[in-house]
Amino acid sequence: MTPLERFVDTFLNPRLMARYWPDIAQGMLVTVEIALAVVVTGVALGLGLAVLRSYRVRPVNALIVVFVDVFRALPPLVLILIIYFGLPNIGVNLSSYAVLWLVLSLVLGAFAEEIFWAGILSVRKGQWDAARSTGLGFGRTLLYVVLPQAVRLAVPPLTNRTIAITKNTALGTVIGVAEIINQAQTAVSFSGNATPLMMGAVAYILVFIPVVLIGAHVERRFAWRRA
Amino acid sequence: MTLLSDPPILDVRGLVKRFGALEVLKEIDFAVAAQELVFVIGPSGSGKSTLLRCCNRLEEPDGGSIRVDGVDLMDPKCDINAMRRRIGMVFQSFNLYPHMTALGNVTLALRKVIGRNRRDADAAGREALERVGLADKAGAYPAELSGGQQQRVAIARALSLEPKIMLFDEPTSSLDPELVGSVLAVMRDMRRAGMTMVVVSHEMRFAREAADRVVFMEAGRIVEEGPPARIFAAAENARTRAFVAEIAR
Numbered sequence: 120m121t122p123l124e125r126f127v128d129t130f131l132n133p134r135l136m137a138r139y140w141p142d143i144a145q146g147m148l149v150t151v152e153i154a155l156a157v158v159v160t161g162v163a164l165g166l167g168l169a170v171l172r173s174y175r176v177r178p179v180n181a182l183i184v185v186f187v188d189v190f191r192a193l194p195p196l197v198l199i200l201i202i203y204f205g206l207p208n209i210g211v212n213l214s215s216y217a218v219l220w221l222v223l224s225l226v227l228g229a230f231a232e233e234i235f236w237a238g239i240l241s242v243r244k245g246q247w248d249a250a251r252s253t254g255l256g257f258g259r260t261l262l263y264v265v266l267p268q269a270v271r272l273a274v275p276p277l278t279n280r281t282i283a284i285t286k287n288t289a290l291g292t293v294i295g296v297a298e299i300i301n302q303a304q305t306a307v308s309f310s311g312n313a314t315p316l317m318m319g320a321v322a323y324i325l326v327f328i329p330v331v332l333i334g335a336h337v338e339r340r341f342a343w344r345r346a
Numbered sequence: 347m348t349l350l351s352d353p354p355i356l357d358v359r360g361l362v363k364r365f366g367a368l369e370v371l372k373e374i375d376f377a378v379a380a381q382e383l384v385f386v387i388g389p390s391g392s393g394k395s396t397l398l399r400c401c402n403r404l405e406e407p408d409g410g411s412i413r414v415d416g417v418d419l420m421d422p423k424c425d426i427n428a429m430r431r432r433i434g435m436v437f438q439s440f441n442l443y444p445h446m447t448a449l450g451n452v453t454l455a456l457r458k459v460i461g462r463n464r465r466d467a468d469a470a471g472r473e474a475l476e477r478v479g480l481a482d483k484a485g486a487y488p489a490e491l492s493g494g495q496q497q498r499v500a501i502a503r504a505l506s507l508e509p510k511i512m513l514f515d516e517p518t519s520s521l522d523p524e525l526v527g528s529v530l531a532v533m534r535d536m537r538r539a540g541m542t543m544v545v546v547s548h549e550m551r552f553a554r555e556a557a558d559r560v561v562f563m564e565a566g567r568i569v570e571e572g573p574p575a576r577i578f579a580a581a582e583n584a585r586t587r588a589f590v591a592e593i594a595r
Binding site: 243245246248249252253254255259264268 | 399402404427428429430431433434435437439441442443444445454455458459500503504507
């Protein structure tokens with residue numbers, strides 16, 4: 120075998136591709152499902168916490184800050200392992216899927232809270248003054264005047280963070296979530312060949328390139344001229 | 347034009363406001379009668395904007411009483427949001443909502459505070475825009491409008507709520523000189539229609555022609571007040587004279 124043939128045989132073996140693509144496709148589906156669930160709950164959690172924080176109740180805000188700092192500081196893998204292997208000891212049994220979804224949602228929620236909060240703070244005080252002077256209460260001012268502007272400011276950093284965190288679905292493999300990389304590794308151990316991992320890499324690209332493109336589109340749509 | 351026996355629309359007594367250790371307003375007494383146009387002038391830091399912002403409690407006073415149309419704003423039972431729509435406010439920096447059209451800016455409070463449906467609110471909003479000469483800009487976003495147009499939309503936003511009194515906080519200070527006239531013209535119209543107005547501004551010519559009374563503030567106190575002709579030409583207080591000479595230059 121020439122070096123080129125050996126390379127192709129190891130990484131791009133057509134026979135193995137044919138055999139394992141259904142498994143990789145199955146993994147892609149799992150990755151997409153968990154990623155979507157994480158985006159929905161994580162962004163909602165972050166927005167909810169940022170709104171709660173803007174009411175400036177001191178003990179509540181202290182808790183939010185602690186939560187946000189802890190979940191931003193810890194590597195998601197540590198949280199996944201602690202929760203997956205720790206919770207059964209206190210009688211809580213969550214499936215590996217649920218643990219992965221929960222941890223990534225909390226992590227995304229923590230980052231999203233900071234991003235939305237920064238957005239809320241960067242809306243100029245005059246906007247509050249104007250809305251309050253027409254009789255809008257705090258909650259309505261937040262809802263109709265401040266949040267629409269804060270969310271627009273939050274979209275670009277939030278898009279980046281969301282992509283970074285949903286890629287962490289790959290960590291699910293250590294607790295047996297049958298997502299892309301888990302399927303690929305299983306195939307590698309059966310076949311003794313790296314081709315399934317290459318297929319996994321391609322699968323990630325197929326999943327996340329559209330996300331990156333959608334993110335860029337959303338950023339363009341939300342980039343509006345500030346008065 | 348105003349009967350002395352009429353209760354004032356705005357009646358401020360003993361108003362005190364502190365920022366930390368700094369006393370910004372020192373027991374201010376200030377009353378404005380119905381249909382009166384009062385100009386408030388004074389050096390920066392004299393407390394004129396703070397006085398205005400206390401009148402609808404955007405700044406929380408530290409003492410004294412504020413009555414608007416007979417209602418005590420400092421009463422714990424006072425529904426401040428209900429009162430605020432009776433007190434129109436216009437800001438130096440316009441503060442239009444950038445994500446809404448001109449009409450959206452004007453109708454937000456109509457819909458969400460008063461609870462009018464969209465059709466009624468739009469009709470009232472267009473009428474208010476008409477009054478400030480911007481009926482054709484209803485669909486424009488703030489970024490598409492000049493400063494003068496933005497300020498007129500801001501005035502329409504306050505007017506649409508049918509306020510008893512309008513407070514203007516340096517309404518023309520951030521406008522290019524050629525745009526000031528359009529805003530003053532709207533204010534002149536409002537005066538003709540009988541609106542009660544308090545204006546913090548140094549537009550001397552406008553004050554001279556339109557104001558019933560000019561109030562000079564310095565260091566948290568009202569130093570002198572009187573008809574514009576007297577304040578601008580023959581003030582009793584030396585500091586008033588010095589200030590008037592300064593802004594007339």
